[in-house]
Amino acid sequence: MSTSSLRERELNNLIIVLVRARDPNNIGAVARAMHDFGFGRLRIANEYPVSFQRARSAVDASSVLAAAEEYSTVPEAVADCNLVIGTTAVGLRRQEHPILTLAEAAEVIRPAMASGRVALLFGSEKTGLSNDELSHCHWLLTIPMHQTEGMRHASMNLGQAAAVCLYELIRAPVSTALQTPEYAAAAELERLTELLIDVMKASEYSRRHPANFNEVMVRRLVRQMSLDHSRALAWTGILRQVLWKLESNRSLDATTKT
Amino acid sequence: MSTSSLRERELNNLIIVLVRARDPNNIGAVARAMHDFGFGRLRIANEYPVSFQRARSAVDASSVLAAAEEYSTVPEAVADCNLVIGTTAVGLRRQEHPILTLAEAAEVIRPAMASGRVALLFGSEKTGLSNDELSHCHWLLTIPMHQTEGMRHASMNLGQAAAVCLYELIRAPVSTALQTPEYAAAAELERLTELLIDVMKASEYSRRHPANFNEVMVRRLVRQMSLDHSRALAWTGILRQVLWKLESNRSLDATTKT
Numbered sequence: 001m002s003t004s005s006l007r008e009r010e011l012n013n014l015i016i017v018l019v020r021a022r023d024p025n026n027i028g029a030v031a032r033a034m035h036d037f038g039f040g041r042l043r044i045a046n047e048y049p050v051s052f053q054r055a056r057s058a059v060d061a062s063s064v065l066a067a068a069e070e071y072s073t074v075p076e077a078v079a080d081c082n083l084v085i086g087t088t089a090v091g092l093r094r095q096e097h098p099i100l101t102l103a104e105a106a107e108v109i110r111p112a113m114a115s116g117r118v119a120l121l122f123g124s125e126k127t128g129l130s131n132d133e134l135s136h137c138h139w140l141l142t143i144p145m146h147q148t149e150g151m152r153h154a155s156m157n158l159g160q161a162a163a164v165c166l167y168e169l170i171r172a173p174v175s176t177a178l179q180t181p182e183y184a185a186a187a188e189l190e191r192l193t194e195l196l197i198d199v200m201k202a203s204e205y206s207r208r209h210p211a212n213f214n215e216v217m218v219r220r221l222v223r224q225m226s227l228d229h230s231r232a233l234a235w236t237g238i239l240r241q242v243l244w245k246l247e248s249n250r251s252l253d254a255t256t257k258t
Numbered sequence: 259m260s261t262s263s264l265r266e267r268e269l270n271n272l273i274i275v276l277v278r279a280r281d282p283n284n285i286g287a288v289a290r291a292m293h294d295f296g297f298g299r300l301r302i303a304n305e306y307p308v309s310f311q312r313a314r315s316a317v318d319a320s321s322v323l324a325a326a327e328e329y330s331t332v333p334e335a336v337a338d339c340n341l342v343i344g345t346t347a348v349g350l351r352r353q354e355h356p357i358l359t360l361a362e363a364a365e366v367i368r369p370a371m372a373s374g375r376v377a378l379l380f381g382s383e384k385t386g387l388s389n390d391e392l393s394h395c396h397w398l399l400t401i402p403m404h405q406t407e408g409m410r411h412a413s414m415n416l417g418q419a420a421a422v423c424l425y426e427l428i429r430a431p432v433s434t435a436l437q438t439p440e441y442a443a444a445a446e447l448e449r450l451t452e453l454l455i456d457v458m459k460a461s462e463y464s465r466r467h468p469a470n471f472n473e474v475m476v477r478r479l480v481r482q483m484s485l486d487h488s489r490a491l492a493w494t495g496i497l498r499q500v501l502w503k504l505e506s507n508r509s510l511d512a513t514t515k516t
């Protein structure tokens with residue numbers, strides 16, 4: 001049985017990003033699952049990539065590991081991706097983000113892979129993804145697990161979670177009919193985020209509403225706009241003009257006061 | 259998200275049988291996946307159950323491992339089961355047996371679990387299930403994997419294969435009633451649209467980019483943000499402050515000029 005529903009190019013549009021993964025065996029297991037299901041693009045986001053180097057030097061290191069790319073931070077690792085999805089254990093409440101079950105998420109990811117790059121982020125074994133890392137995600141995905149009354153919520157082993165996600169992605173045929181938006185690249189959204197932060201400062205919003213102003217919250221606000229490239233451009237144009245006007249007024253203001 | 263599609267009793271009717279598993283880590287990983295997805299009945303069929311005893315003495319040995327049952331042979335391990343299914347890598351030709359894909363198999367297994375015990379057999383990491391062991395199976399199940407021309411067929415890691423199988427068994431069909439966000443009321447979006455138009459005018463965006471400025475385009479831009487109530491509020495707050503600042507500067511500007 002081949003993964004006939006997704007073409008080679010589409011499989012190449014999925015990028016698995018392991019954020020601060022600690023255990024070389026887990027990194028190896030993720031690479032193996034990727035190989036099994038036909039995916040090849042692995043990225044490691046880790047300030048201290050020791051475990052990755054250990055995984056790579058392991059005896060049966062696969063071609064996936066050999067081709068893996070290293071980054072220090074999440075924004076660098078996802079800069080060229082159009083849709084960025086974080087994975088999370090369902091027990092952790094992340095009410096700021098929309099959460100889809102894996103099966104629901106796959107319905108969105110598959111068509112997105114046909115038109116652009118999709119990043120799927122897995123956090124460290126112990127802590128998962130931090131709030132800052134999550135703020136780079138458009139939305140979150142969770143693998144439905146068994147809940148027992150009064151028990152702590154299960155969290156899956158990293159290699160197993162990756163295997164289950166990749167299985168689901170190649171499980172069903174792509175609906176060719178579904179029209180998907182072309183999401184803006186993450187780097188574009190990050191520039192827009194910075195611009196909005198500048199506008200919030202220049203307009204004194206940040207000073208007057210400090211409780212509503214922090215970088216993570218602004219980043220999330222921008223990601224949740226689900227912008228495609230042309231709308232990201234439109235917003236960038238508007239905010240640039242607003243910022244220019246606010247700043248030229250400020251210098252005028254300064255001139256007046258002198 | 260609970261595994262609502264299968265009831266507790268039915269989950270208990272699935273028995274995972276590990277045949278000649280060698281690596282204690284793999285046995286532990288299978289037990290962990292069973293725990294994650296709500297299954298509890300593990301059996302070990304091994305003439306030399308050393309690896310099982312090692313797995314059981316591991317630090318994080320789960321309740322699943324603690325309750326696991328040991329048998330020397332496959333027929334003993336499946337004696338009380340009504341449906342016995344072997345797992346196999348698809349590349350291995352097992353023409354004597356019907357082979358179903360995992361998704362197809364799950365359609366058969368789920369109802370069978372409602373009426374009797376189902377055994378799902380995984381062979382040893384190196385050799386899989388022997389012909390003799392396979393002869394105890396009603397039919398075989400395979401996880402569809404990626405095939406590359408001329409390459410040897412992939413075979414999955416035992417812990418990952420078990421996780422994928424169990425995920426498929428409790429996988430609920432995608433609900434058409436996808437959990438939808440609570441969209442902001444149209445009136446709220448219209449107020450936001452008017453506010454954005456005011457900002458575009460006050461910042462002179464409308465004068466400098468007339469081709470990008472008309473009411474319909476701005477309304478569409480706001481609707482495409484897919485805002486819920488709280489994010490609509492956030493944007494309203496930001497734009498109000500921006501407008502206030504632009505206008506207070508303008509009046510300052512006017513004052514200066516007079």
